[in-house]
Amino acid sequence: MQEEAGVVIIGGGIAGVQAASLLSALPVKLIMDEPYLPYYRMRIGELLAGKEPDSLYIHPEPWYAEKGISLVRGHAISVDASKHEVHLEDGSSIPYSKLVIATGSSARRLSLPGGRKKSYVLRTASDAVLLRDDLSTAHSAAIIGGGLLGLEAASAIASLFSIPVSVVESASYILPRQLDRDSAQLLQEKLSEQGVSIVTEGAAESADDSSLTLKDGRQLDADVLLFSIGVNPAVEIAASSGIVFNRGIIIDRRLRTSAEDVYAIGDAAELDGHTFGLAMHAREMGTAVAKEILGNGSDYVPSESAAMLKVAGADVSSFGVIEGEARVEEKDGARISLFISGGVVRGAVVIGGRSAAASAKAMIGRSI
Numbered sequence: 001m002q003e004e005a006g007v008v009i010i011g012g013g014i015a016g017v018q019a020a021s022l023l024s025a026l027p028v029k030l031i032m033d034e035p036y037l038p039y040y041r042m043r044i045g046e047l048l049a050g051k052e053p054d055s056l057y058i059h060p061e062p063w064y065a066e067k068g069i070s071l072v073r074g075h076a077i078s079v080d081a082s083k084h085e086v087h088l089e090d091g092s093s094i095p096y097s098k099l100v101i102a103t104g105s106s107a108r109r110l111s112l113p114g115g116r117k118k119s120y121v122l123r124t125a126s127d128a129v130l131l132r133d134d135l136s137t138a139h140s141a142a143i144i145g146g147g148l149l150g151l152e153a154a155s156a157i158a159s160l161f162s163i164p165v166s167v168v169e170s171a172s173y174i175l176p177r178q179l180d181r182d183s184a185q186l187l188q189e190k191l192s193e194q195g196v197s198i199v200t201e202g203a204a205e206s207a208d209d210s211s212l213t214l215k216d217g218r219q220l221d222a223d224v225l226l227f228s229i230g231v232n233p234a235v236e237i238a239a240s241s242g243i244v245f246n247r248g249i250i251i252d253r254r255l256r257t258s259a260e261d262v263y264a265i266g267d268a269a270e271l272d273g274h275t276f277g278l279a280m281h282a283r284e285m286g287t288a289v290a291k292e293i294l295g296n297g298s299d300y301v302p303s304e305s306a307a308m309l310k311v312a313g314a315d316v317s318s319f320g321v322i323e324g325e326a327r328v329e330e331k332d333g334a335r336i337s338l339f340i341s342g343g344v345v346r347g348a349v350v351i352g353g354r355s356a357a358a359s360a361k362a363m364i365g366r367s368i
C-alpha cells in the first residue's frame, strides 16, 4: 500500500520545528540528521559549562507524537520534484505533497598548513561537547573571528576554563558591523579583564598542535583552535536536485523555490539577494511557510535585524544601521550610542541595561 504523502520537512532546526508545530492539522514528517531531538542552537554555549544537550531541547519527545509529527532520523540527499519524493542517504525514499527545506547552514573553516591535527567550529551540540572535552585539558585557546559568536565563545571559555584566550580579528576593531569604534574599545577592555586578548588586523597563516602563526609573524598559544568565521547556507540538496540556488536556496516572498511544491526557509534560504543567519528570521519563516501551505499565506517581510550578546557579564545590543553621526549618552549605568543620518535615528548600540536597549530600539526611525 502506498504511504500517505503529507508535508515533509528536511531539517530539525528552529525553522523546521516552527513550521512543523503549526502544521499539525496535516500529516508531517520531520527529517533530522543530528543525534539529538531539535534543540535551541543559539544556546549550545551552555554545554561548555557542563550542561547536557537534552537540557536545550525545544520540546520533549512525546510532544512530537501528540502533535502528529513523525520524526525520521536520516540525512536527505536529493529531491525528485517530478515524483514528489525525497531520497535519503540510507537508500529509502519519502513521498510528499509539500516539501520544506530547512537545512540551515554549516560553519566555515580555514584549511591552514602547519600540520595541526584538530580544530573546532561551534555550530552543533556535538561540536560543543567535543570542544568542552578538549578545553578541560587545554592551557590556551585561540579563536579565529572576532564576530558576535567568536567573542561570546571567547568570553565563555576564558571564564569557564580559566585559560588565556586570543581572538584574531581581521578588521581594525571588533564587531565592525555592529559597533562603533568607541563601544568596541570599551568591550575590548572588559574582555581583557577576563583574560581575552584581541588581536586586530590579524590573518592566520599556519597552525601546529599548540600554536597559531599569523601572516605578520605574530605567534599565539593555541592548545585549542576554534574557527568562528561565519556560515555557509546548506544548499547541497538544491544542488543535487536541480533547484535554483546562489549563496542560499533562492525563494520568493511566498517561500517558494524554483521547484513546484518545494519551499525553503531559515538559514538555508536566500530572498532578494540576502541570506539569513538569525533565529528570529528562521522562526518567522517557519510560521510564514506553515501559513502558505495551509492556504492563508501572505508576502513574507523579514523583520529588522537585531544583535544581542553577553560579553564579560555585560549585555551588548545593536540595532539597525551603525553608520553616520553618533550621539552618545550614559544613562542608568548603560552607554547608549544613537546613529543619526538625515535627522533620523537609523541605528543604536547599547552596552549594559536591557531596558536601555529596549528604549534605544524604539528610537529607530524617529526624527531627532
Ligand SMILES: Cc1cc2nc3c(=O)[nH]c(=O)nc-3n(C[C@H](O)[C@H](O)[C@H](O)COP(=O)(O)OP(=O)(O)OC[C@H]3O[C@@H](n4cnc5c(N)ncnc54)[C@H](O)[C@@H]3O)c2cc1C
Pocket (backbone or CB within 6 Å): 010, 011, 012, 013, 014, 015, 016, 031, 032, 033, 034, 041, 042, 043, 044, 045, 074, 075, 076, 077, 102, 103, 104, 105, 122, 123, 124, 149, 234, 237, 265, 266, 267, 268, 276, 277, 278, 279, 280, 282, 308
Ligand atoms: C553558538 C550559536 C549562537 C547563536 N546565537 C544566536 C543568537 O543569539 N540570536 C540569533 O538570532 N541567532 C543565533 N544563532 C543563529 C541561529 O542559531 C540560526 O540562525 C538558526 O539556528 C537557524 O535555524 P535553521 O532552522 O534555519 O537552521 P539550523 O538551526 O542550522 O537547523 C538545520 C538542521 O537541519 C539539519 N540538516 C541539514 N541538512 C540536512 C539534511 N540533508 N538532511 C537532514 N537534516 C539536515 C542540520 O543538521 C540541522 O539540525 C546562533 C548560532 C550558533 C551556532
